[in-house]
Amino acid sequence: MPDGNIKVGIGVDLGGTSIKYALGTNSGEIIKEDHRPSQAHVEIAKILDNLGDAINQMKEFARLNGYDPIAVGMGTPGSVEIERGYLMGSTPNFRYWRDVYVADELRERVDLPVFVDNDANLMALGEAKFGSGVGYQNIICVTIGTGVGGGIIINGELYRGAYCAGAELGHSTIVANGLTCNCGGDGCLEVYASATAMIRNYKNLCIEKNVILDRKTIDVKYIFERYKKNNDQLAMISIEQCAYYLGRGLASFINIFNPNIIIIGGGVAEAGDIYINKVKETTLHYAMDTPREKVKIVAASLGNKAGFLGALAYAFSRMDSTPN
Amino acid sequence: MPDGNIKVGIGVDLGGTSIKYALGTNSGEIIKEDHRPSQAHVEIAKILDNLGDAINQMKEFARLNGYDPIAVGMGTPGSVEIERGYLMGSTPNFRYWRDVYVADELRERVDLPVFVDNDANLMALGEAKFGSGVGYQNIICVTIGTGVGGGIIINGELYRGAYCAGAELGHSTIVANGLTCNCGGDGCLEVYASATAMIRNYKNLCIEKNVILDRKTIDVKYIFERYKKNNDQLAMISIEQCAYYLGRGLASFINIFNPNIIIIGGGVAEAGDIYINKVKETTLHYAMDTPREKVKIVAASLGNKAGFLGALAYAFSRMDSTPN
Numbered sequence: 070m071p072d073g074n075i076k077v078g079i080g081v082d083l084g085g086t087s088i089k090y091a092l093g094t095n096s097g098e099i100i101k102e103d104h105r106p107s108q109a110h111v112e113i114a115k116i117l118d119n120l121g122d123a124i125n126q127m128k129e130f131a132r133l134n135g136y137d138p139i140a141v142g143m144g145t146p147g148s149v150e151i152e153r154g155y156l157m158g159s160t161p162n163f164r165y166w167r168d169v170y171v172a173d174e175l176r177e178r179v180d181l182p183v184f185v186d187n188d189a190n191l192m193a194l195g196e197a198k199f200g201s202g203v204g205y206q207n208i209i210c211v212t213i214g215t216g217v218g219g220g221i222i223i224n225g226e227l228y229r230g231a232y233c234a235g236a237e238l239g240h241s242t243i244v245a246n247g248l249t250c251n252c253g254g255d256g257c258l259e260v261y262a263s264a265t266a267m268i269r270n271y272k273n274l275c276i277e278k279n280v281i282l283d284r285k286t287i288d289v290k291y292i293f294e295r296y297k298k299n300n301d302q303l304a305m306i307s308i309e310q311c312a313y314y315l316g317r318g319l320a321s322f323i324n325i326f327n328p329n330i331i332i333i334g335g336g337v338a339e340a341g342d343i344y345i346n347k348v349k350e351t352t353l354h355y356a357m358d359t360p361r362e363k364v365k366i367v368a369a370s371l372g373n374k375a376g377f378l379g380a381l382a383y384a385f386s387r388m389d390s391t392p393n
Numbered sequence: 394m395p396d397g398n399i400k401v402g403i404g405v406d407l408g409g410t411s412i413k414y415a416l417g418t419n420s421g422e423i424i425k426e427d428h429r430p431s432q433a434h435v436e437i438a439k440i441l442d443n444l445g446d447a448i449n450q451m452k453e454f455a456r457l458n459g460y461d462p463i464a465v466g467m468g469t470p471g472s473v474e475i476e477r478g479y480l481m482g483s484t485p486n487f488r489y490w491r492d493v494y495v496a497d498e499l500r501e502r503v504d505l506p507v508f509v510d511n512d513a514n515l516m517a518l519g520e521a522k523f524g525s526g527v528g529y530q531n532i533i534c535v536t537i538g539t540g541v542g543g544g545i546i547i548n549g550e551l552y553r554g555a556y557c558a559g560a561e562l563g564h565s566t567i568v569a570n571g572l573t574c575n576c577g578g579d580g581c582l583e584v585y586a587s588a589t590a591m592i593r594n595y596k597n598l599c600i601e602k603n604v605i606l607d608r609k610t611i612d613v614k615y616i617f618e619r620y621k622k623n624n625d626q627l628a629m630i631s632i633e634q635c636a637y638y639l640g641r642g643l644a645s646f647i648n649i650f651n652p653n654i655i656i657i658g659g660g661v662a663e664a665g666d667i668y669i670n671k672v673k674e675t676t677l678h679y680a681m682d683t684p685r686e687k688v689k690i691v692a693a694s695l696g697n698k699a700g701f702l703g704a705l706a707y708a709f710s711r712m713d714s715t716p717n
Contacts, residue, residue: 148683158683207555219649223547230651231531234684237648242679243569243580245641254644254679256567317569320578324561325543325649327554355566355578359472359482360558 071135078384079127079181081120081143082188082376085109085162085215088120091377092127092136095385097199101130102377109163116166121178128179141181142384144188144376145171148234154185157234161251162215184387188376190227190236192369193220195379196332200371205329209322210369211238213315213335216251217259221326239263243317261314264289264337270307278303293340311337312344316351323356323364334369341368395459402708403451403505405444405467406512406700409433409486409539412444415701416451416460419709421523425454426701433487440490445502452503465505466708468512468700469495472558478509481558485575486539508711512700514551514560516693517544519703520656524695529653533646534693535562537639537659540575541583545650563587567641585638588613588661594631602627617664635661636668640675643690647676651684658693665692 077100081090084107091102105123108116124141131138147160147167154172175183186194193202193210202208208222219238221228229235239259240252247256260266271292275282280303284291296304319331331352333345349366356364371378401424405414408431415426429447432440448465455462471484471491478496499507510518517526517534526532532546543562545552553559563583564576571580584590595616599606604627608615620628643655655676657669673690680688695702 221649223552228547230684231653232651232684232687234681234686235649235651237681237684240648240681241565241645242641243566245567245585245638252648252681254681256641261569314569317566317580321565324564324576325545325559327556327559329555357558357561357564357576357578360554360556360561362558363556 075136076139077131077136078381079124079138079141080377080379080381080384081124081141082191082380083107083120083143083145084188084376085146088123089373089377090123090127091374091381092131092138093378093381097378097382099374099378100134100136101127102374103127109166112165113169116163117169117171117174117178121175124175124179124181128181138181140384140388141175141179141183142191142380142382142387143171143175143183143185144191144380145185146188149185149187150233151184151186151229154183156185182384182388184384186227186380186383187229187233187236189218190220190229191379191383192218192334192375193222193332193379194227194382195371195375195377196334196369197222197225198382199378200375201332201367201369202330207326207328208330208332209238209319209326209328210332210334211315211319212369213262213333213337214264216265217263217315217318218335238318238322241318241321243314243321258314258318262311262318264335266314267292267307267311267337270310271304274303274307289337289340293343296343308344309347312347313351316348317355319348319352319366320355323352323360327360328364330365330367332367332369334371334375338368339372399460400463401455401460402705403448403462403465404701404703404705404708405448405465406515406704407431407444407467407469408512408700409470412447413697413701414447414451415698415705416455416462417702417705421702421705423698423702424458424460425451426698427451433490436489437493440487441493441495441498441502445499448499448503448505452505462505464708464712465499465503465507466515466704466706466711467495467499467507467509468515468704469509470512473509473511474557475508475510475553478507480509506708506712508708510551510704510707511553511557511560513542514544514553515703515707516542516658516699517546517656517703518551518706519695519699519701520658520693521546521549522706523702524699525656525691525693526654531650531652532654532656533562533643533650533652534656534658535639535643537586537657537661538588540589541587541639541642542659562642562646565642565645567638567645582638582642586635586642588659590638591616591631591635591661594634595628598627598631613661613664617667620667632668633671636671637675640672641679643672643676644679647680647684647688652688654689654691656691656693658699662692663696
């Protein structure tokens with residue numbers, strides 16, 4: 070057992086479905102991890118209590134096992150003013166989770182310094198520090214799930230914008246006057262390239278072709294299985310449509326950012342090479358000659374651990390720059 | 394007359410029609426300026442000779458008038474590898490101007506240090522240092538002319554991308570599967586929001602409505618005049634269409650960058666408030682709540698001097714960081 074001098078952190082990833090959290094070191098070594106339902110529908114205080122409880126569980130484990138827990142990092146959906154760890158405004162998948170001084174509230178519950186940032190930012194940081202982005206300075210990270218999240222690493226650091234409200238890559242317009250988006254606009258990348266879009270496409274195609282599905286709940290995993298095992302052409306078309314639009318978006322990001330690497334994460338990306346290769350093909354076809362020349366386009370490598378690993382890295386980086 | 398100890402620089406802006414150039418100080422004070430045709434159709438050596446001649450004209454003037462010319466900054470269309478001042482690949486409006494070691498070639502002709510960057514980058518830098526962007530750290534600059542150029546200032550510095558090929562804001566897709574663009578793709582912001590687009594829209598509308606124009610050459614100035622003086626509805630529609638699409642693009646840039654300010658330059662922007670206000674309206678309508686909250690959207694204030702003023706600022710900044 071360690072002698073209590075090994076400094077560890079607690080990384081927390083608050084998602085619409087679950088809270089994933091872990092105890093780990095500055096170099097990204099995970100000592101213990103766990104998850105629990107995020108209860109996205111409950112009131113703010115209960116979400117905070119649930120988060121506090123998860124963090125205290127890890128803190129307790131750390132102390133009992135000879136580690137010294139020094140800080141907590143946490144990612145949440147929504148725009149976060151990072152100096153105060155303040156969630157500005159609302160976030161679509163949580164009913165009451167808005168305008169919360171998350172860091173202050175959690176600090177009271179766990180008696181540790183708490184640093185909060187946007188979840189997609191921390192996923193990008195996780196991949197940059199410990200995953201597919203290691204060794205690169207300019208990274209664009211997109212996370213394909215219910216929505217399309219984005220993270221921007223410039224000169225090795227997260228770029229958040231003037232007031233921490235940037236990197237909303239899923240809300241780039243790619244089809245002006247197109248489908249309505251949750252953000253209030255229309256034609257956003259998210260409406261065409263998210264998991265939600267893939268499921269919508271598939272369902273619509275099935276209705277159109279009078280195909281009767283053997284289940285009520287369709288998810289991305291099912292669509293990929295249908296394509297791989299049953300050679301389902303409608304599944305293939307819906308995958309291809311989403312891959313195509315993501316490629317169109319990524320081509321724009323190449324022209325805008327000329328990054329070293331683009332990392333694609335989230336549930337859809339985990340479906341494997343079929344999807345990534347289709348995205349890559351469209352991206353490289355539409356990006357301009359010079360910026361596309363040396364760009365790498367790869368799948369994320371940390372899976373659903375990217376969020377809490379990024380949160381962990383963020384907590385340690387803030388401790389390094391915060392005078393105690 | 395100064396005593397020869399006042400250090401000055403020469404800023405050059407190579408455009409498709411003309412070369413604009415000036416002698417000036419580190420604080421952006423212009424001592425003398427001039428312009429000449431850029432002869433975009435001639436071979437590389439002749440363009441370089443013409444540029445060298447323009448620079449030497451300013452150098453000579455400086456010496457005769459008691460100034461000490463220490464460096465040259467220059468903006469050119471195309472992607473520029475800034476360390477060596479190398480134009481990578483081609484640029485659409487110059488027939489032969491491609492793969493040129495611009496800085497080296499000019500240094501031989503003018504016997505001064507020469508620093509070269511992309512023209513839209515230097516326009517953005519000019520506005521950031523001496524124009525509408527003074528005092529802001531995160532700036533998006535778009536230049537509406539034959540195409541749509543872009544410049545990105547992050548934390549007070551130009552962001553060029555991993556290999557100096559980024560900031561191509563005009564080549565963000567806003568209408569996937571839309572009109573063909575010169576870049577080889579389709580649906581780019583440039584095809585919908587440039588001066589070229591406005592002229593195309595106006596001509597098409599005139600044909601459609603059987604309106605016979607009183608001249609063969611239509612430019613943006615003419616369209617704005619027709620709208621202001623003659624209350625020409627077709628002129629208004631074509632202005633509104635371009636303003637709308639620019640607004641859609643800028644809304645995306647707000648979601649992506651969360652900048653302090655967006656600066657709109659180029660010939661179209663100079664037409665005045667009518668246009669800027671229409672752009673602003675669409676931008677703020679489509680941008681997300683949090684990042685749009687504090688953003689300013691303004692016209693550029695340096696007109697066609699932004700390019701050479703930015704080049705001047707760039708030359709001085711490189712001299713400061715280059716050991717002699």
